[in-house]
Amino acid sequence: MFHHISRSYRKFWERQTAERNNMSLLVDTFFTTNANGHGGDHRTAQIAELIGKANLEITPFSRTLLKSAQSRSIAALKAVLDPATWQFIAKHHLKINSAFRSIAFCGFQRQLYQRVLQQHTGTKVLIWEATKNYVAPFVAAEQHFKVIAFPHNLEALVPDQGAIFENFETEVQALVKADWVFCISREEEWLLRTKGANAHYLPYYPPQLVLERFLKVRAARQNMTNDRFLIHGNAKNPPTRNGMIEQIEWLKKARETFPFEVDIVGYGTEMLKEYCESADFVVHGSVTPEQLQAFLTSAKAALIHQVPTSGALTRIPELLIAGIPVIANRNASRSTSDYAGVYQYDDWIELTELMSRSLKCPEMLDRPVAHEKRVIDCLQACTSPS
Template sequence: MTAILRSSKFKTDPNGNGGQRRSAQIQELVIQAGLEACDINLYSTNRIDRYVGGLIFLAKHKFNAYPSHRVISLCGKQSKIYYDNLNQHKGSKLLLWEDTENYIAPYVAKDFDFNILALPHNLESLVPDQRDPFTYQPLPDSFANEAKQLAKANAVFCIAREEQWLLKLYGIDADYLPYYPPQPILSNLLELRQLRQDTAPHRFLILGTAINPPTRIGMIEQIQWLSEISQGVNFTIDIIGYGTETLKDYCCDPRFTLHGTVDSGKLNHLLLNAKAVLAHQKAGVGALTRIPEMLIAGVPVIANANACRSAFSYPGVYCYDSRDELVAQMSRTLDTPSILERPADAETRFINCLKKLTLTSNVTHSLV
């Protein structure tokens, strides 16, 4: 297989969180393209070397950064790591750039004549209360800088239609690669779908990682909305996910059962009994990986407009914008959604782009 380099803060773990599952999806497509993605090797560097290296990098590239010891040293550390990895790489000169909040990568990649394929898991500058990691600027300057860095890539594939649209407004010809679960997850979801045919689901399920600020804020608001709904409305809700133990003070209503962090066996049991999964976000970026997964498992999804971005047209997704609409969706008959189709055309475009950028890179070396 031909080796390419991958820069990401996520491991390719199909059993991990949403970011790790997205990385696993990408890895699966890389293998289908006949390539092998080798991760950037991270290591610690000397404090003085970091600072001096940062000054050299900033001067060479006229890189806009806040003039602090911390930021200058960060530039020096990252530029050194990328310089060494790219210099030692013997495969094709193609960098899969997943950690697109790391703005150093494209500068060093261009120094080594690498092609760059950017795969932002989300537009990082649009995360609530997020500031530019190098200038500390808030919106809108932080987004303008993020778009400037993404424009350095030879190709960009977004996980969300909304982010593709936004980047196109900034002159970046971004493509769209929606999330679809990699094979190990897909097999489990299809098995769950089959098992659900012999059940009578009657409970609602809220799941998410509560240590993620946008997810936590959305879960709290949804719990508050549901708590304010009249006691005469008949529903029971299970709440699960990493860190959800911290939501105990919000779950006083007896209609809620807070399970906290659960293993895969418990998760599957709750999914078998779920009438629908409830998803709610006050603000969010990227796209929720759990929505296509739930639909494939045969579980309908009731989500507010912020949460179901890029999934409005999916069969089995029921959208709401108010408490009354939420109650109406929960009270209706929810049929088993059809199996979500693979985004075959998008996958083909991505694989073809990978092959093209590999062929046009300067050096190709097959791993033995």
């Protein structure tokens, strides 16, 4: 009898494990779900949270890393010499240039996606965040996978970032190939729809652990004197750094009209010291999560300024939830201009006027419930038996 119960229990466990595996999605992302990470990590965590709400499991995409120059060169040569690479390009009419590097990248990524998708034992759905790898939806279609894309940016519109992609046309061609595309901005949703993509809007809203941290800041700010402006960002990122440099030059002009103090914090911001001659512009460089929380708690307002690029689409919602007014130029504030607590400017004169105001605590940002439900419904529809 004992053996009979053991066999029955083992079969039950095997059946439960198989069912869980069958409901596991293959998630292809460059980022983690680290609550103390950057905006890319937080967006990935938001997506993972929605997958959990759909009662689905995650299988991470296992990416091959070639660490030596020799191994990369050998892999590139093999990819170019492989007839399947050229057949793949011709079959899907891929709009890539004829340079060795481009052909090698396409061929290597085709081999990688083909192998990982074939080995996946869960449901045939690819959550595609790593949209720099434009070959993914074409390989997925050959493997009969459904593709749900969550582009963090339109990569071709982000300057000087070193991403490996062909051009805007290639990127759009790949996103159109996906079954669903959930965009982080209204502008990208509109643009991709005009090209034929099944695009929808999923605004960023912090995942639970990140949300809790910013709510603590909001509560702490009620008992603090907020008298210093805050600039926060990753200055190692070229578009962010260029925006910060232009912002500092505009702030120097504003400083001639009324006194104020600015704290500049974030990874790589040490390189901005040469632009900050005034003692009222204090560059702190990289800070710990605890130190950042202190800066957020004491900030009068956050100043965000970008050259034309992808916008501050994760940072602004987080700052508003923390109860911090945001003064941003229109490049940075796209898709958030209707949020309470966002103040937009086009030149240094408008920036100066906004900084001189007494800005109240923003209203709590509403959770985008309808947009989240659309994603959850999509996930469940794509994984339900046909």
